[in-house]
Amino acid sequence: MKIILFDIDGTLVNAGGAGARALNHAVEAMTGHPEACQSFQLQGATDKANFENAFRAGAGRKPSKKELAELTRRYVARLPAEVLASVKARKYMKVKGVEKFLGKLSGRRNVMVGLGTGNLKEGAFIKLEPSGLLKHFAFGGYGCDSHHRSLVLEKAVERASKIAGTEIKKGEVYVIGDTHRDVEAAKEAGYHSGAVLDGFGDEREIMRSNPELIARNFSDMSPWFIWLGLEKDPKGVRRGTYICPDSPIEHAHYGRTGADLKDIDDRMKQLRNAKRKVTGR
Numbered sequence: 435m436k437i438i439l440f441d442i443d444g445t446l447v448n449a450g451g452a453g454a455r456a457l458n459h460a461v462e463a464m465t466g467h468p469e470a471c472q473s474f475q476l477q478g479a480t481d482k483a484n485f486e487n488a489f490r491a492g493a494g495r496k497p498s499k500k501e502l503a504e505l506t507r508r509y510v511a512r513l514p515a516e517v518l519a520s521v522k523a524r525k526y527m528k529v530k531g532v533e534k535f536l537g538k539l540s541g542r543r544n545v546m547v548g549l550g551t552g553n554l555k556e557g558a559f560i561k562l563e564p565s566g567l568l569k570h571f572a573f574g575g576y577g578c579d580s581h582h583r584s585l586v587l588e589k590a591v592e593r594a595s596k597i598a599g600t601e602i603k604k605g606e607v608y609v610i611g612d613t614h615r616d617v618e619a620a621k622e623a624g625y626h627s628g629a630v631l632d633g634f635g636d637e638r639e640i641m642r643s644n645p646e647l648i649a650r651n652f653s654d655m656s657p658w659f660i661w662l663g664l665e666k667d668p669k670g671v672r673r674g675t676y677i678c679p680d681s682p683i684e685h686a687h688y689g690r691t692g693a694d695l696k697d698i699d700d701r702m703k704q705l706r707n708a709k710r711k712v713t714g715r
C-alpha cells in the first residue's frame with residue numbers, strides 16, 4: 435500500500451489569495467485592522483496558527499478561545515465568496531499537470547491519495563471545489579487536527595489506515611508539498627517527501643530542507659512515478675548500491691544529482707589515471 439498526501443495551496447491549486455483575503459476580512463470585522471495577513475508568513479503554516487497570528491496582528495494580543503472560534507466561523511463564511519472572486523478574476527489556477535497526475539494515481543490499485551494540509555477541513559473543501567480535484571481525495575489530515583503539520587500528516591495516515599483496514603508503515607507514506615515546512619513535517623513524521631517549486635515556497639529553503647524529490651510541477655510525471663516506486667527508472671540506476679538500498683530515494687538522488695554511482699566510479703578512475711600521470715604512481 436502507498437499513501438500519497440498532497441498539500442493544497444501551491445501544490446494542487448493557487449486560490450489567488452482567497453484565503454488571505456477571507457482571513458483579513460474576518461480580522462477586520464473583529465478588530466478593525468484591515469490587512470492583518472501582511473504582517474506574517476501565511477504559507478506552509480496551519481490555519482490554526484495563521485488565525486492566531488492574524489488576530490494578534492489586528493488586536494495586539496492573543497485571541498481567547500471564543501474569539502478564535504468566531505474568527506474561524508467568519509473566515510469559513512467569507513471564503514467561498516473570495517474563492518469565487520479569484521475564479522472570476524482568473525487568478526484561481528491548478529498546478530500544472532496535477533489533474534492528470536491525480537487521475538493516473540487514482541486508477542492504481544494499492545495507492546491511496548489523500549490531503550495533508552494546514553487548511554481547516556471546511557476551508558480545504560471550499561478551496562478545492564472549483565478545481566474539480568476533490569473527487570480524488572477520500573481522506574485527509576487538516577489544520578483543525580493540529581497546529582503541527584507533522585501531526586496533521588499522521589492523522590491523515592491514521593484515517594487511511596482505518597479505510598484500508600490495514601496498518602500502514604512509515605516508509606509507505608509519500609508527502610507532496612510546496613514549502614520547506616511540508617518537507618520538514620514529512621521528515622519529522624518519518625515519511626517520504628517531495629516538493630514542487632511552482633508553488634509558494636522559497637526555492638532555496640526548499641533545497642535546504644532536502645526533500646527526496648524536487649520538481650517544478652507535475653507536467654513531467656515520470657520522476658514522480660519513479661520516486662513513488664510505481665515505475666522503473668528507464669535510465670537503469672543500479673539497484674542496491676545506494677545508502678538506502680532498493681528504495682525510491684536512490685531514484686530521487688539520481689534525479690537531483692544526475693549522477694549514478696557508475697558515473698562517479700568512472701570519474702574516480704579518470705582521476706586516478708590523471709594522478710598517475712602527475713605523480714608517476
Ligand SMILES: [Mg+2]
Nearest residue numbers: 441443444612
Ligand atoms: Mg502549500
